[in-house]
Amino acid sequence: MASETRAPDVDRRRPRVVVIDDERPIRDSLSLILEGEGYAVRTAGSAEDGIALLDAERADLVILDVRLPGMNGLEALREIAGRDEQTDVIMISGHATLSDAVEATRLGAFDFLQKPLNRDRVLITVRNALERVQLQYEMERLRRDSPSRFQMIGRAPVMQQLYREIEKVAPSKARVLITGENGSGKELIARSVHEHSARRDGPFVKVNCAAIPKDLIESELFGYERGAFSGAVARKRGHFEVAHGGTIFLDEIGDMALSAQAKVLRVLQTGEFMRVGGERTMTVDVRVLSATNKDLKTEVEKGEFREDLYFRLNVVPLRSPSLRERVEDIPMLVEAFIAETCEENGFRRKQLDPNVLELLERYH
Structure with a gap:
């Protein structure tokens, strides 16, 4: 793979992952899993070889074993963190101790996974880490550029109406339910509400409810204590806890399992939850924004979505217009x-053939 400058948007290319582990079966297994999900994967059998890879071509994420010949994983983590703050590192180990997990967290590791690795847990953790990388890029771009007020492009009447609605609801504490087709910009609307609220300096945490397996959704949302399940070698904060003082965006909320819906309802009612395996009640201050491409009223009638949760989420409805409505x-x-x-890839500015543009305008 040729070396190139990292584009500031990992969604516009295949995210790059480097796996560093001295066990070939682990490297091969992770490569197979991650490449099957569309990631570009490079592997190394030692920390020294892995760091050489990172010097040659930057990566978005590193999966790093703790126990390695020569330079160990914690030393490598310290080296990687010192070179590139925007590359997240997930530590893995079959012989982890609590002190290893604590030290890895102190050095900036995104997460610590215990071998044998669980495929779903690996994919969820990788996805979460890359979403954080993406958020870092977006925040940099916000600071660097002077973009339109709502980070959205459009002058159509339906967009002007949407801007007015965002401007009205953003300063309030009201929960917002955003509906619309896939790809219509629901996440941009949620980010705009957050950026124009009193919580703009707090975290914005996106959760893709459709991408999290049912058996992992509660531990992802609410976190877990050490020993809560096999592989839980250290306490981990959930998305609600991470979003404290800011906004949590529950994307594709219509795909959330009913059991998890009950737990989310409790947080909305009381602001309280417990980590998986925990006994202490946690209190959080978050604004909840949610989005779906489903008709939740229909889902309620079918018994697939809780009516009480629907009413608590749908305090202020916003609709994301489709491209058909804003040709x-x-x-x-x-x-x-x-x-x-062109800017991200260092190309000269390109012009689109007018005939192609005409085709695009007619295709709706």
Whole structure:
């Protein structure tokens, strides 16, 4: 793989993951799992070889074994963290101690996974780490650029109405339910609400409810204590706890299991929850935004979604317009995407053939 400068948006290319482990079966297994999910994977059998890989081509994420020949994993973690603060590291080990987990966390590891590795847990952890990388890039771009007020592009009447609704609801504490088709910009709306609220300096934590297996959703949302289940070698905070003082965005909330819906309802009612395996009640201060491409009223009628949770989430409804409703925005969107792609990849500014633009405007 040729070396290249990292683009500031990992969603526009295959995220790069480097696996460093002295056991070939582990390297091969992780490569198979991650490449099957669309990640670009490079592997190394030692910390020294792994760091050489990172020097040659930057990565978005490193999966690093604690016990390695020569330089051990914790030493390598310290080295990697010192070189690139934007590369997250997930530590793995079959012989982990609590002190290892604590030290790895202190050095900045994103998470610590116990061998034998669970495929779903690996994929969830990798996805969460890469979402944090993406958020870091987006925050950098916000600081660097002077973009439109709501980080959205569009002058169509439906967009102007949406801007007014965001401007009205953002300063309040009200929960917002965002509906719309996939790809219509629901996450951008949620981020705009957060950025224009009193919580703008607090965290914005996105949770893709559809991507988390049912047996992991509670530990992801609420965290877990050490020993709560096999592989839980250290306490981990959940998404609600991480979002304290800020906003949590529950994307694709319509796909959340009923058992988890009950736990979320309790947080909305009381602001309290318990970590998985825990006995202490935790209190959080978060604003909850949610989104779905489903008709939740229909889901309630089918018994797939709790009616009481629906009413608590749907305090202020916002709808994300489809591109069919804003065809006049297509030229502006295309121009912005081309300019951004050219800038990120070091290309000269490209012009779109007018015939292609006409085809795009007719295709809806």
